[in-house]
Amino acid sequence: MIKAVVGANWGDEGKGKITDMLAEKADYIVRFQGGANAGHTIVNDYGKFALHTLPSGVFYNHTTSVIGNGVALNIPILFNEIKSITDKGVPKPKIAVSNRAQIVMPYHILFDQYEEERLGKASFGSTKSGIAPFYSDKYAKIGFQVSELFDDELLKEKIPRVCAQKNVLLEHLYHKPAIDEEELLNTLHEYRDMIAPYVCDVSLMLDKALKEGKTVLLEGQLGTLKDPDHGIYPMVTSSSTLAAYGAIGAGVAPYEIKQIVTVCKAYSSAVGAGAFVSEIFGDEADELRRRGGDGGEFGATTGRPRRMGWFDCVASKYGCRMQGTTDVAFTVLDVLGYLDEIPVCVGYEIDGEVTTDFPVTHLLEKAKPVLKTLPGWKEDIRGIKNFEDLPENCRHYVEFIEEQIGYPITMVSNGPGRNDIIYRKSPLSK
Numbered sequence: 001m002i003k004a005v006v007g008a009n010w011g012d013e014g015k016g017k018i019t020d021m022l023a024e025k026a027d028y029i030v031r032f033q034g035g036a037n038a039g040h041t042i043v044n045d046y047g048k049f050a051l052h053t054l055p056s057g058v059f060y061n062h063t064t065s066v067i068g069n070g071v072a073l074n075i076p077i078l079f080n081e082i083k084s085i086t087d088k089g090v091p092k093p094k095i096a097v098s099n100r101a102q103i104v105m106p107y108h109i110l111f112d113q114y115e116e117e118r119l120g121k122a123s124f125g126s127t128k129s130g131i132a133p134f135y136s137d138k139y140a141k142i143g144f145q146v147s148e149l150f151d152d153e154l155l156k157e158k159i160p161r162v163c164a165q166k167n168v169l170l171e172h173l174y175h176k177p178a179i180d181e182e183e184l185l186n187t188l189h190e191y192r193d194m195i196a197p198y199v200c201d202v203s204l205m206l207d208k209a210l211k212e213g214k215t216v217l218l219e220g221q222l223g224t225l226k227d228p229d230h231g232i233y234p235m236v237t238s239s240s241t242l243a244a245y246g247a248i249g250a251g252v253a254p255y256e257i258k259q260i261v262t263v264c265k266a267y268s269s270a271v272g273a274g275a276f277v278s279e280i281f282g283d284e285a286d287e288l289r290r291r292g293g294d295g296g297e298f299g300a301t302t303g304r305p306r307r308m309g310w311f312d313c314v315a316s317k318y319g320c321r322m323q324g325t326t327d328v329a330f331t332v333l334d335v336l337g338y339l340d341e342i343p344v345c346v347g348y349e350i351d352g353e354v355t356t357d358f359p360v361t362h363l364l365e366k367a368k369p370v371l372k373t374l375p376g377w378k379e380d381i382r383g384i385k386n387f388e389d390l391p392e393n394c395r396h397y398v399e400f401i402e403e404q405i406g407y408p409i410t411m412v413s414n415g416p417g418r419n420d421i422i423y424r425k426s427p428l429s430k
């Protein structure tokens with residue numbers, strides 16, 4: 001059976017920790033979209049790790065870590081990541097890379113930087129990892145598939161064809177040096193040698209595994225609101241962040257996905273530009289940012305401070321619906337223990353009307369938060385194992401949010417570690 005772990009919001013909900021936890025009972029952990037532009041932070045017995053390409057299950061030796069066809073594969077980054085974990089004493093993980101995954105080319109990263117420079121203040125806040133140029137090329141049918149690395153004749157024909165187009169932009173739009181075709185061919189040969197031991201037909205491998213009754217975990221990157229179709233377009237990422245896309249990005253049957261765990265954080269954070277209705281500023285935001293996550297809310301890839309806000313029931317209800325949520329994992333609840341009162345965004349006021357349905361972007365930009373203030377619990381809840389043992393106001397906070405979003409909160413995370421988890425029977429569970 002397949003389980004998916006995905007985000008309800010803007011990313012950084014704590015998917016890495018939940019995946020790492022669920023990976024204990026999984027055989028394959030598959031990345032199905034996105035690239036090295038976002039990161040997961042994982043804390044375990046080996047130390048603290050920031051992963052950008054490898055799925056979060058690499059720390060177990062019973063799992064195979066899989067890069068699906070939907071991923072934007074940056075081969076040198078994957079390599080450095082494998083090295084960084086084996087250097088810290090983690091046993092060499094089993095890794096499979098789809099022969100249908102496409103490759104982030106060195107020029108994708110340059111185009112990302114040049115375009116953000118060109119846009120200046122109007123930029124999208126890209127992490128400049130080449131993701132948008134990569135996916136543009138994939139759909140313009142000038143991308144390079146991993147399988148193509150092994151066909152030298154194809155490469156020798158394709159490189160000049162692709163470079164002709166890229167070089168026009170480099171020269172006339174960005175006024176930058178042209179791509180050296182020979183150097184590019186050499187780079188692709190290096191990539192081929194680096195990736196060769198891992199390449200396989202991932203879809204076929206997973207099909208066999210499912211027939212043998214194995215468990216496959218799909219690990220999403222970012223969250224619903226960054227989905228190119230259903231998110232806050234154009235301030236989105238370039239591949240679908242939804243569990244449904246897991247079927248495509250891993251090459252599996254959609255009906256095999258039986259459980260969809262949508263991760264929601266107990267407050268909000270976002271990176272990049274775009275409307276963020278429940279955003280807070282100043283000292284209030286600084287304190288939450290400093291106390292947030294495990295060591296503060298700063299980007300795992302960029303180190304930049306995240307934008308902070310109160311929990312947003314409107315965005316999260318929508319975020320859970322678009323994922324097809326069967327279970328909500330509610331994370332980082334322990335962090336809110338310092339607050340006397342906790343505001344929660346329960347509606348959006350748009351042109352004088354209050355709604356709880358998440359709107360399209362141009363209306364979202366006009367939305368003002370309708371806040372309800374709940375009492376805090378002023379206690380450290382780390383180490384608690386049963387929902388009933390949480391302070392009353394803390395339980396009430398979880399129950400209130402569950403009712404607002406309408407999806408069952410079956411897991412509550414009260415610390416960054418693998419075992420900091422409270423399983424809960426939800427009245428909304430089917």
Ligand code: GDP
Binds near residue numbers: 295
């Ligand atoms: P992801 O991209 O969705 O995996 O999110 P991040 O990597 O940004 O994870 C959020 C941060 O919160 C990481 O530093 C985690 O270690 C940490 N974290 C996850 N769950 C909890 C929790 O329940 N409590 C605390 N304090 N930190 C958590």
